[in-house]
Amino acid sequence: xxxxxxxxxxxxxxxxxxxxxxxxxxxxxxxxxxxxxxxxxxxxxxxxxxxxxxxxxxxxxxxxxxxxxxxxxxxxxxxxxxxxxxxxxxxxxxxxxxxxxxxxxxxxxxxxxxxxxxxxxxxxxxxxxxxxxxxxxxxxxxxxxxxxxxxxxxxxxxxxxxxxxxxxxxxxxxxxxxxxxxxxxxxxxxxxxxxxxxxxxxxxxxxxxxxxxxxxxxxxxxxxxxxxxxxxxxxxxxxxxxxxxxxxxxxxxxxxxxxxxxxxxxxxxxxxxxxxxxxxxxxxxxxxxxxxxxxxxxxxxxxxxxxxxxx
Numbered sequence: 371x372x373x374x375x376x377x378x379x380x381x382x383x384x385x386x387x388x389x390x391x392x393x394x395x396x397x398x399x400x401x402x403x404x405x406x407x408x409x410x411x412x413x414x415x416x417x418x419x420x421x422x423x424x425x426x427x428x429x430x431x432x433x434x435x436x437x438x439x440x441x442x443x444x445x446x447x448x449x450x451x452x453x454x455x456x457x458x459x460x461x462x463x464x465x466x467x468x469x470x471x472x473x474x475x476x477x478x479x480x481x482x483x484x485x486x487x488x489x490x491x492x493x494x495x496x497x498x499x500x501x502x503x504x505x506x507x508x509x510x511x512x513x514x515x516x517x518x519x520x521x522x523x524x525x526x527x528x529x530x531x532x533x534x535x536x537x538x539x540x541x542x543x544x545x546x547x548x549x550x551x552x553x554x555x556x557x558x559x560x561x562x563x564x565x566x567x568x569x570x571x572x573x574x575x576x577x578x579x580x581x582x583x584x585x586x587x588x589x590x591x592x593x594x595x596x597x598x599x600x601x602x603x604x605x606x607x608x609x610x611x612x613x614x615x616x617x618x619x620x621x622x623x624x625x626x627x628x629x630x631x632x633x634x635x636x637x638x639x640x641x642x643x644x645x646x647x648x649x650x651x652x653x654x655x656x657x658x659x660x661x662x663x664x665x666x667x668x669x670x671x672x673x674x675x676x677x678x679x680x681x
Contacts, residue, residue, distance in 0.1 A: 371395045372596060373440045375425050375470060376447030378405050380547045381485070381540070384589030385444060386410060390417055392597055397438050399423035399447065407547060407679065423447075425466035428473075435477050442596055444483040444538075445470040451512065451552065463516045464523075471527050479534075483596050484524050486539045488581055488609065488647060489514040497613075497644040499581075501539070501605040501651060525604060536595050541609030541647055545585035545667065546674040549681040555582055555619055559668065562623045562630040563675045570633070576620070577638040579613035581646040584662035584670070594656040601655060607647035610660050622668040 372389055376382045377398025386396045387410050395417045401424060410418060421434050425447040434440070449462045467484070474482040491499040492514050493506040509515035521537050528535040544555045551557055554574055561568035591608035595601065620632040652658040662670065675681075 371397060371438055371440055372442040372444060373397045373399070373434065373438070374444045374446060375399045375423065375466070376401075376445075378403060378420065379446060380549065381543055381585060381588055381592070382444075382446045383407060383410060383547060384545075384585045385446070385592045386418060386589075388586075388590040388593035389596065392593055394442075394593075394597060395419075397421055397434065397440065399425065399434070401425070401447065405547070405680075425469060426462055428465075428469040431469050431473050432476070435473060440473075440477050440479060442479050442481050442483070443470055443474050444485070444592060444596055446485045448485075448516070451550070459512060459516075464519070467520055467523065471524060471533070475531050475533055481534045481536060481596060481601075482524075483536050483538055483592060484520050485592075486517045486521055486537045486605075487513055488539060488541045488607075490517050490521070490539060491647070496642060497646050498648040499607065499646065500648045501603065501607060521605070528604070534601075535604060536601055537605040538592055538595065539605060539607045539609075539647065540588055540592075541581040541583035541607075543583050543585050543588050545671050546679065547681055548585065553582075554616070558619060558623060558630075558632055559671055560675065562627045562632070563672060565627070565630075567631045568633070573639075574616050574634045575639045576617040576634045576636055577615055579615040579618075579642075579645055581609040581612070582614040582619075582664070583608065583610040583660065584667040586670075587660045587662050590661075591652060591656075591658045594658055595652065598656050603651055603655075606652045606655075607649055608652060608658070609647040609649065611646060611649040613644060613646040614664050618664050619668070622665045623672075625665070626668070626672050 378400045557568045
């Protein structure tokens with residue numbers, strides 16, 4: 371049985387669905403938000419179990435291990451971006467990580483997966499981004515800071531304890547259940563479906579591109595790495611494996627909404643070559659292949675929203 375902290379979150383729920391499809395039962399932790407999307411609702415209480423948890427509470431986490439036979443952990447729980455002050459952010463991120471490390475060791479789990487991010491490659495001008503690239507040590511945002519901290523601290527912990535840890539560097543993930551609207555991709559999709567102008571946080575340029583990954587692909591990649599018998603490396607990219615431009619997103623949306631308001635300037639905001647994650651490791655080891663190109667992903671995402679599903 372695999373425990374997913376933050377399991378009722380955006381990526382957590384899709385990862386749970388993929389694990390269930392692979393034959394694994396799951397325990398999903400919930401802090402405040404409760405969600406029961408249709409794609410997993412029928413499994414709740416049968417093969418998927420929900421537990422209330424503040425991940426900074428180590429005793430509460432250990433109690434879950436007394437109620438369920440946990441064989442693996444995927445740590446995805448994080449505080450909301452900007453929700454806490456600097457000290458609070460540090461405590462929640464680092465105490466939660468320490469609790470998961472200690473629980474994984476105490477329970478003797480097969481593997482602890484730790485959610486990381488493509489943002490660790492910030493400062494690397496050109497790609498493709500490979501897992502063995504040297505990375506800068508001065509972050510410019512909280513996500514980059516704590517994901518790098520997770521990677522350093524957890525790999526050191528693994529060296530000292532023999533714990534099997536895998537670092538999951540996820541691309542820019544979008545799709546059903548994404549509710550924070552942090553990415554321009556989701557803002558554009560939601561606005562097009564609602565037939566309103568998108569509320570963008572910055573100007574968009576047609577040729578700007580990044581490694582967008584549909585959440586169903588991401589969840590499947592995480593699940594495949596978690597259940598693999600053996601892994602050759604500790605760090606894996608999980609993404610789309612290509613740079614998707616804003617122009618491509620607009621084109622995919624206009625197949626559904628020919629008059630969608632998708633404000634973009636021509637050209638690129640800054641020249642970048644191949645700004646995407648190399649997927650050689652994950653493809654070679656567990657056979658991961660992204661199934662959702664931008665057109666298929668947008669079709670699926672639009673259909674989900676038009677069906678009236680809550681985010």
